Every structure is written in C-alpha cells, then in structure tokens.
Amino acid sequence: MHQVCSPNPDNFIACPDCDLLVAKINPPAGYKSQCPRCGHILLHHCRDTVSRSLALAVAGLLLFLPAIFMPLLTFQRLGMSETGNIIQTVVKFFDQGYSFVALAVFLSTAIFPLLKLSLLAFVSLCLKIQRYPVWLGKLFRLHNHLDEWTMVEVYLLGIMVTIIKMYGSTDIHFNTGAFCFTGLVVLIMASSLSVCRESFWILIEGRGKHSFQMLHADNRPLQEAGTAAANGLLLCRECGKLSSTCMDVHEEKEWRCRRCSAHLHFRKPASLPRTWALVISAAILMLPAYLLPIMRVDFLGIPRHSTILDGIKIFFQDGSYAIALIILTASVFIPVFKVVGLAIGLLTINLSRPRFLRQKTAMFRFIGFIGKWSMLDIFVIALLAFFINFGFLTSIETAPAATYFCLVVITTMLAALTFDPRLMWDQLNARTERSENTTHPGEQ
Ligand SMILES: [Zn+2]
Numbered sequence: 001m002h003q004v005c006s007p008n009p010d011n012f013i014a015c016p017d018c019d020l021l022v023a024k025i026n027p028p029a030g031y032k033s034q035c036p037r038c039g040h041i042l043l044h045h046c047r048d049t050v051s052r053s054l055a056l057a058v059a060g061l062l063l064f065l066p067a068i069f070m071p072l073l074t075f076q077r078l079g080m081s082e083t084g085n086i087i088q089t090v091v092k093f094f095d096q097g098y099s100f101v102a103l104a105v106f107l108s109t110a111i112f113p114l115l116k117l118s119l120l121a122f123v124s125l126c127l128k129i130q131r132y133p134v135w136l137g138k139l140f141r142l143h144n145h146l147d148e149w150t151m152v153e154v155y156l157l158g159i160m161v162t163i164i165k166m167y168g169s170t171d172i173h174f175n176t177g178a179f180c181f182t183g184l185v186v187l188i189m190a191s192s193l194s195v196c197r198e199s200f201w202i203l204i205e206g207r208g209k210h211s212f213q214m215l216h217a218d219n220r221p222l223q224e225a226g227t228a229a230a231n232g233l234l235l236c237r238e239c240g241k242l243s244s245t246c247m248d249v250h251e252e253k254e255w256r257c258r259r260c261s262a263h264l265h266f267r268k269p270a271s272l273p274r275t276w277a278l279v280i281s282a283a284i285l286m287l288p289a290y291l292l293p294i295m296r297v298d299f300l301g302i303p304r305h306s307t308i309l310d311g312i313k314i315f316f317q318d319g320s321y322a323i324a325l326i327i328l329t330a331s332v333f334i335p336v337f338k339v340v341g342l343a344i345g346l347l348t349i350n351l352s353r354p355r356f357l358r359q360k361t362a363m364f365r366f367i368g369f370i371g372k373w374s375m376l377d378i379f380v381i382a383l384l385a386f387f388i389n390f391g392f393l394t395s396i397e398t399a400p401a402a403t404y405f406c407l408v409v410i411t412t413m414l415a416a417l418t419f420d421p422r423l424m425w426d427q428l429n430a431r432t433e434r435s436e437n438t439t440h441p442g443e444q
C-alpha cells in the first residue's frame with residue numbers, strides 16, 4: 001500500500017464534513033473557527049463548561065423522577081376524567097399491541113434522557129475532582145451519541161399540540177408533572193448547549209491540563225488536495241482527534257484513536273450501500289405510513305379511521321393553521337426532505353457530480369439536526385390514545401401506520417448517521433487532481 005508520510009497531526013484540525021486540513025488555532029473567547037470550504041464550526045472557545053454542565057446535569061437528575069412519574073395532565077369531559085404520566089402513555093401503547101412504538105417512546109423520552117444526564121454528571125464530576133478512570137472517554141462518547149436519540153423537547157411540543165387540539169372540547173388541567181417535565185426539557189437542552197466537546201476531550205486526554213497550544217508551523221508541505229486523507233491523517237469522528245497513519249501502518253491493520261479508543265477509518269465503512277439501503281427502506285416504509293390509518297376515533301360508538309394526512313386536513317378545516325403546519329412539517333416535509341436530501345447526496349457521489357457541495361453539506365447538517373422532530377406525531381398519538389378515553393362517548397386508539405411511521409423516522413435517522421459527506425468532496429478532489437495533475441496520475 002502506498003503510504004504518504006503525514007504531517008504532525010497535533011498542528012492541524014480536520015473538518016468532519018469535507019476533510020479539509022486546517023491549521024489549529026486557539027480562537028479567542030466568543031469567536032469560532034470555521035471550515036473555509038464547507039462552513040462547519042471546527043472549534044469554539046468556551047469557559048467553565050465542566051462546572052456549568054455538572055450543575056445542569058445534577059439539576060436535571062433531581063427533576064427526572066417527578067417529571068416522568070408525576071401526573072402530567074388531567075382531561076375531563078361530562079364528569080369523566082383521565083389523569084396520567086409519561087410512563088402510562090407508554091404502557092397504553094403496549095396494551096394496544098404496539099410494543100415497538102412503545103419501546104421507541106420509552107427509550108427516547110425516559111431511558112436515554114436519564115442515561116445522558118447521568119453520564120454527563122459523572123464525566124463532569126470526574127473532571128471537576130480530577131479523577132480520570134480509563135473508561136471516562138468511552139462514557140463521554142456514549143453521552144454524545146445519546147444527544148440525537150433524546151427527544152424530550154419533541155415530546156413537550158407533542159403535549160402542546162395535544163392541548164391545542166383538544167382545547168374547547170375537553171377541560172384540561174395541568175398537574176405538577178407538566179411543570180417538572182418542562183423544567184427537565186429546559187435543563188436537558190441547556191446541558192447539551194453547555195457541553196463544549198473539544199474542551200471535555202482535551203481535559204480527558206490531558207488528565208486535567210487544559211491548554212490549547214499555539215504550535216510551530218509544520219515545515220512539511222501538505223499534499224495538493226489539502227485533505228486529512230490525502231496527507232495520511234485519520235480523523236476520529238467521535239472526539240475529533242487527528243492521528244497519523246505513518247506511525248501505525250506497520251504495527252496494526254486497524255487503527256484506533258489514542259484519545260477515545262474508537263475505530264478509525266478514512267471514510268465511514270460501507271457508507272454508500274448502507275445509506276442507500278436505509279434510504280430505500282425509508283421510502284418504501286413511507287407508503288404504509290401515509291396510506292394506512294394512524295389512529296381510530298370512536299365517537300358515540302361510530303369508529304372512524306384517520307391517516308396522517310386526514311389529521312392534517314382536519315386541522316386546516318378547523319382553522320388551526322399553525323398546528324396544521326407544525327404537524328405537516330414534522331410528519332410529511334421533514335421525512336420527505338430527509339429521504340430526498342440523502343438521495344441527492346448519494347447520487348452526487350455515484351454520478352461524480354461535485355456541484356453545489358457547500359450547499360449540499362449544509363443540507364446534510366440540517367438533516368441531522370431536524371431528524372428527531374418527525375417523532376412529533378407519534379408522541380401526539382401516545383398522549384391522545386391515553387387521555388381521550390371516555391368510553392362510549394369518545395375514545396382514540398392507535399392504528400397500524402404508527403409502527404411504520406416510527407420505522408421511517410428511525411431509518412432516516414440511521415441513514416443520516418451512515419452517510420459520509422466527505423465522499424462528495426472526494427469527487428471534487430479527484431476531479432481537480434485529474435484536471436490539474438497530468439504528470440502524476442497515481443492514486444492516493
Ligand atoms: Zn469543511
């Protein structure tokens with residue numbers, strides 16, 4: 001294997017979206033270092049991240065049990081009432097035979113938030129008291145992965161949509177659980193914002209010594225493409241550390257990150273076939289998700305099935321345009337946008353058409369950011385199926401499309417994780433190399 005001797009990895013930072021190598025600098029407080037090619041935020045300077053994260057995580061843990069187990073809301077109609085908490089809405093899904101949806105709701109609203117807060121509290125406490133167990137890096141990696149699968153904020157929006165939907169036809173009372181849950185959502189979102197991953201990793205690696213070093217310029221010239229891969233450097237996608245392959249290439253066949261011990265690859269393994277498989281699966285699952293009924297409403301003994309689109313139409317007919325637009329965006333626009341956006345990225349690579357890459361990379365980042373908001377409709381149905389249970393008068397039950405829709409959300413989120421945007425930029429690098437370098441046709 002032809003091996004390029006890499007420059008000192010400590011002097012550079014590589015963009016995780018386009019693989020461009022940028023000299024490492026220490027941005028002053030309030031400033032960010034941004035990738036000049038694709039706009040990705042590479043570094044930003046933050047202070048007191050550990051103390052702030054520890055305080056927020058502990059406060060979140062204190063609120064967790066009341067938020068999950070205390071009653072959220074009470075719905076009353078004609079002398080009948082229904083009161084319940086988050087766990088009871090999950091149990092209702094199980095009772096109705098929708099175990100997969102119940103599990104997805106339980107994990108994303110209870111287990112993952114608890115795990116995320118506990119891990120953050122533990123890791124920041126270790127850093128605060130300067131204890132560095134060997135698996136600290138692994139725990140922090142797990143915490144970072146839980147970010148996109150923790151969906152309490154989407155559930156809170158689901159509560160608001162449910163209240164607006166039933167306002168007027170049912171008396172709704174807020175219970176203590178609703179206030180605790182809102183507090184929990186605020187603390188989880190604030191803790192996510194307060195964690196400066198780069199600072200945490202530097203502290204974990206340096207065992208407490210936090211210093212951005214202004215390094216001397218590397219006198220080794222960079223390869224023409226200027227990417228980490230072209231210079232024999234491997235970027236760890238877990239912690240952002242660059243590793244040189246020169247030192248390791250003869251020692252071991254698989255590379256591991258020295259900072260967090262994650263497996264290292266120049267590009268995500270089998271990214272194209274895996275992402276295609278997930279995108280095609282999501283597109284196929286969309287058919288039953290949109291065509292089959294997602295809930296059954298029994299009014300005075302007369303059952304009526306409604307699909308996702310029927311529900312949106314009813315909101316428009318009732319004049320609730322804001323809610324109709326929110327559900328339309330979360331349930332239709334976002335899943336379709338994710339599938340189409342990822343297919344465009346995949347076709348860019350398959351057809352070697354490296355155009356509008358900055359815009360396509362920004363679109364990919366947006367797809368990763370909006371992924372979880374599609375779960376909104378599932379949460380609204382969980383709440384309606386539990387609270388609207390007034391016997392013969394009116395009741396709401398879950399219908400089969402809920403499982404298919406949940407699968408669409410999960411497959412599109414996984415597709416966003418398996419897609420490697422650097423492969424799009426590789427097409428541009430290859431094209432530039434072909435047009436400029438006629439004397440050295442050898443490949444990297
Ligand atoms: Zn970039």
Ligand SMILES: [Zn+2]
Nearest residue numbers: 236239257260
């Ligand atoms: Zn790493």
